[in-house]
Amino acid sequence: ETGVTQSPTHLIKTRGQQVTLRCSSQSGHNTVSWYQQALGQGPQFIFQYYREEENGRGNFPPRFSGLQFPNYSSELNVNALELDDSALYLCASTSRTGANTGELFFGEGSRLTVL
Amino acid sequence: AQTVTQSQPEMSVQEAETVTLSCTYDTSENNYYLFWYKQPPSRQMILVIRQEAYKQQNATENRFSVNFQKAAKSFSLKISDSQLGDTAMYFCARANAGGTSYGKLTFGQGTILTVHP
Numbered sequence: 001e002t003g004v005t006q007s008p009t010h011l012i013k014t015r016g017q018q019v020t021l022r023c024s025s026q027s028g029h030n031t032v033s034w035y036q037q038a039l040g041q042g043p044q045f046i047f048q049y050y051r052e053e054e055n056g057r058g059n060f061p062p063r064f065s066g067l068q069f070p071n072y073s074s075e076l077n078v079n080a081l082e083l084d085d086s087a088l089y090l091c092a093s094t095s096r097t098g099a100n101t102g103e104l105f106f107g108e109g110s111r112l113t114v115l
Numbered sequence: 116a117q118t119v120t121q122s123q124p125e126m127s128v129q130e131a132e133t134v135t136l137s138c139t140y141d142t143s144e145n146n147y148y149l150f151w152y153k154q155p156p157s158r159q160m161i162l163v164i165r166q167e168a169y170k171q172q173n174a175t176e177n178r179f180s181v182n183f184q185k186a187a188k189s190f191s192l193k194i195s196d197s198q199l200g201d202t203a204m205y206f207c208a209r210a211n212a213g214g215t216s217y218g219k220l221t222f223g224q225g226t227i228l229t230v231h232p
Contacts, residue, residue, distance in 0.1 A: 031218050043160075048219060090160065092160075102150070109159070
């Protein structure tokens with residue numbers, strides 16, 4: 001069973017640029033969620049994708065957008081980067097079935113630094 | 116807002132001893148899930164233990180157990196026989212049960228636990 005994988009692991013951008021982060025969900029999982037984790041803080045829910053559509057969004061501006069593909073992998077795009085966007089971005093997957101326990105399975109994250 | 120609060124930014128314990136991490140939460144839902152996740156320096160969030168709110172019995176996983184007080188909205192984690200590998204950031208989290216709630220966790224601020232030899 002393949003776990004959640006994310007790429008890249010680290011990247012550096014400058015203010016105003018755009019970034020795309022990628023996530024492959026765990027085998028058998030059809031729901032992907034993205035979280036932003038600032039240094040020393042708990043993760044904050046950005047949005048979730050199910051059946052290739054956004055299905056719930058946290059308190060993040062529209063310059064945070066995403067996609068989910070037919071194979072359930074997902075992308076997080078952030079436009080017009082700001083210094084405060086520097087964080088660890090976590091992808092997590094789960095499966096919407098009757099046996100769902102509410103547990104999320106996380107990747108190791110992408111560390112974004114905005115200069 | 117449905118929040119999760121961890122009031123202990125840092126805790127330390129000697130190896131083989133017991134430590135308890137505190138968590139309180141706010142919700143208007145009757146059915147939900149509560150979790151403790153561990154995040155070691157490797158960054159990957161790992162599930163330690165989960166509790167379903169409709170179950171009165173406290174969850175237990177080997178050395179890890181919880182004290183779930185639904186009326187008080189309290190969910191503490193007890194780690195027995197602490198090991199050096201338990202050193203990590205611990206997050207308490209909550210999620211509504213069912214439907215479109217899957218995957219939407221609300222996390223606390225975290226507690227850094229250090230286990231000393």
